[in-house]
Amino acid sequence: MAVVTEEPKAGFRLGMLIYDTRYRSITIQIVVLMLVMLGVAWLIDNLLSNLAALGRGIDFGFLWNRAGYDINQTLVEYTNDSTHARATLVGLLNTLLIAFLGCIAATVVGVIAGVLRLSNNWVIARLMTVYVEIFRNIPLLLWILMIYTIFTEAFPAPNAFRGDTPAASMVMFDTVAFTNRYTAIPWPMFDRSLGWLPLGPLWLNLDLAAIVAALVGGFLLNRFILRRATRIQEATGDRPTTWWQCTLALFGPIFLVLLALGTHLDSPSLQGFNFTGGLQVSNSLVALWLALTLYTAAFIAEIVRAGINAISRGQSEAAFALGLRPGRTMNLIILPQALRVIIPPLISQYLNLTKNSSLAIAVGYMDLRGTLGGITLNQTGRGLEAMMLLMLIYLIVSLLISSAMNVYNNSVKLKER
């Protein structure tokens, strides 16, 4: 062994760094690294000298000052006395909400549209083609603005519901009102609410926690019952009747919890300028969600189509030869294989959707860019700090989504030897 390590040393010339394949890759890497480091050092040096010239430093202290502005949709406690950091958190949660809702809806719509586009139903296939092409080829900003405008123009203002002969009326037994500001829907209220449990910056809603716990508990109980039934079946050959046990396990706990909390539905009613009571889902949220969903779904449909087309025709022919119907061929043979091609671009689409939600400001939805990158930035004038923080938060969110999806991607990837 010693001889082997000695040998290159003995014959080492400077030229080998370039010409010897053993060293070349290391040389290239070191040169690249040095160039990159030099570039970064140059940028940072410029930044520091520029800031020094302006008499400003990088200071994130503004985050702890009073924000002073109001936000119209807050998932956590927030008033205009809260800090800018709190406002950032509110914006982040709003971004995550729209991203989450959008990704789910876009996947469902996209897969359906992609499969239907390949359907042999002439009308539906054409219609899906038109849908995909129109949404894919027109900027998202336009869709957001258009859909929001449709909402604003098509639904009545809340004061149209007033008076003895109102111009508009509520639907669903007078419980739901569509207005041009929001959709007012009934929302469960708890007479014996458990209140909030303070956990650092986030407060835990104990009512919600109890409901989630009951749901999860019921689900686990159901699994246990089914497992037990399987065990008995394997031991004795008889499967005990479980449907009533399962129903009880699934719905019993949640029913008891809701009863214990004193749940009743709070319906919206018109008071003053607006509806009060119930939950008001703002049109900006719905319009943005709809625009992001339809837009991204068009891309997902295209990805699904390409994925399905990428599967060799022999696969579906083999499935037909086995006597599988077209629907089952799609579910059991084509889609699982197509997922391999579909997943990587799908990750891109999820990331796209999350980042595209930053256009929310066009409809006044207060997301991360609207709070931290919008009002906070304008009110404090700390452009550099706010932008860096904004990028960092988006980056972390994207990396989390991307790594979660990559784990999934690895599990469906074709394993070759």
Place this chain on the structure above:
Amino acid sequence: MKQSVFLGTLAATTLLAGAALAQGTSTLQTVKDRGELNCGVNTGLVGFAAPDASGNWQGFDVALCKAVAGAIFGDASKVVYIPTTSSDRFEQLTSGRIDMLIRNTTWTFSRDTDLKMDFVGVNYYDGQGFMVRNDLGVSSAKELNGATICIQTGTTTELNLADYFKANNMTYTAVPIETNAEGEQQYLAGACDAYTTDASGLAATRAAFADPENHVILPEIISKEPLGPAVRHGDSEWGDVVRWTMNALVAAEEFGITSANIDELATSSQNPEVQRLLGTSDNLGGMIGLEANWALNAIKAGGNYGEIFAATIGESTPIGLARGLNAQWTQGGLLYTPPFR
């Protein structure tokens, strides 16, 4: 070995940068060398700064840019208008891309100090108001409890609104909008009960409605909004140029100097202050690094303050603003320039 080369390069760069900064050429000199004034204006607010169909910028703020260019170059056309948004305006100024910012910007403490800008004066005294439809049956902002209110984001109006409702123990729902055009759309469609912005903006917006008589601007003015031009902190010579150009326009109105009679007054006026202002006696221009006839050129660019006001946002224009607080002090307004001597 290579590390030390890096450090050497780095040090050299730093030294060069430091040397360049130490020289610190003044903004006035930079502008003169460039031959053009970079003026940061609104992206489009009728009356204050908006491009017309052929791309010529018009408006009250734009006129001040022209006056400053006139004062420096004797040619009001040597201006590059750089549209700035409410989010990027301060960075544009501090990063040096624009020489002056004149974009309906409210003079506040933190902007003047923390953001390293200098406001050199007030060219329009404004205040925040509310506009509602007549049929809403509201006659005072105090009756707006529970209302939905459209508001432009990124402005001081958001903070004022929050403060006002808090002080009066009322609640509201804010509908944040990006541009005035969107705000109008929302308001007209009834997506908000009231629209709030600077009173001047409300008047301009209302004037452009198809049915202005169905909308009313509520009497409450809930804030002070002194709008004025801003320059970078730490360059007082440049600040002086902008400040005194603005003062010259105001003083010109006070002395009755208009674009019509200015050439005549420049040669024949016996009023010593007018003579000093127009550069016929004393060389005031030299004191701020400009030609003797700087003010003459500035006023010629678009007329005096009153003429500019009348031509861009005054009562004869679609905007239809009254002078109000922006009248001369002799007329009961707040315009009061320090003496030119």
Place this chain on the structure above:
Amino acid sequence: MNTSTSTFVRTEMLPEQAPPLTEAGAVKWVRENLFSSILNGILTVLGIVVVAYLVIGIAPWLSRSVWNAGSLSECRQIIADRWGEGVTGACWAVIRERWPQYLFGFYPSHLYWRPVLAFVLLCVAVAPVLFDRLPRKMLWFSLIYPAVGFWLLWGGSVWVPVMAVAGFAIGYAAVKVVQPVAGTILATIAAVLAPVLWWLFLAGPAADALQSILPIALQGVRSREFGGFILAFTIGFTGIAFSLPLGVMLALGRQSDMFIVNKLSVGFIEFIRGVPLITLLFTASLLLNYFLPPGTDFDIILRVIIMVVLFAAAYIAEVVRGGLAALPRGQYEAADALGLDYWKAQRLIIMPQALKISIPGIVSTFIGLFKDTTLVVFVGLLDPLKGITDAVRASTDWKGIYWEPYIFVGAIFFLFCFGMSRYSMYLESKLKTDHR
């Protein structure tokens, strides 16, 4: 055998009969394509209802179009006069009056021929890239087109773009000179270093000197005067042209075995993909100045283009990586077995297949890039969708007009993006080599 007795044998064919009514013509087609199952039937009916609803909703508004009016109120008056009080109609007069602004922004009106010529030449330059039946010699024009287009759009001295192109010639010359003396690797280094040095230190003075000797110049136009669709096209096409090679390089870097190159590529791609384009544009427009030596300031459109290129390249890298991952390992092994080196294997075996698989994704990215040019409005540039439309709406004449400008701009974007996606389909089917 007696033939006359075998009566049960038919000696002539029966005449051909028409197929059953349900198995022929339109009925058969409808049965097979629209109502092959209950679910399909429901879907068909639903689809038709949706289409009918949309048509009934929009057609009357479209049918009442006004093309000649000076302002929105005048336009509404004309609609009221012509079709009666209270009806709504489309007011396309705004497009008719402001179309130069939508196309050219605030580009000086007597110079409109320049962007038009640049666009025509762009078509000429792009054609040989898109269609391989055209003569290959035309590719030379495609190569120098960026300089021509730049000169036509921005104007200024002709020597600036000429000197920029000269940099490439110098790089080529450097290879020719160095290669025989010092070998390929040093020649490659020289090919990179010489043009960079030329651009940094010599190109500017050389252009000035030539300009003073032989002054050929077009009237200069500032980036701030760009707007509308020439802005979208300038950013869009430059972005597309530069993001593909960069994206492929990044994808290769990400697949590379070299640890540092791999990690740097991954870091870069994930960073760019992780932040919204708006924040990058904002960085380009404002914060970039903090990161450059004091006093440096380069063109706003150039800064936006750089950001757009980086953004699109990261996406293309991911798309190409998807294509590389879909290739069976055997392809790499076969290339190795043939004794091809890395670049040859990539060029001849891997990339053609990987890119073919990635075509839909790549074109999607291009289309996305083109559409994202509308976001430049957030850094104060006048994009056609919001920048110009807001400028139009800021005038008292056209205050309160929404649908018509949006539809017009949307239609133009659709036209170009749809063209791109059709081309990608054409390319897909042209390159299809397997038997389906």
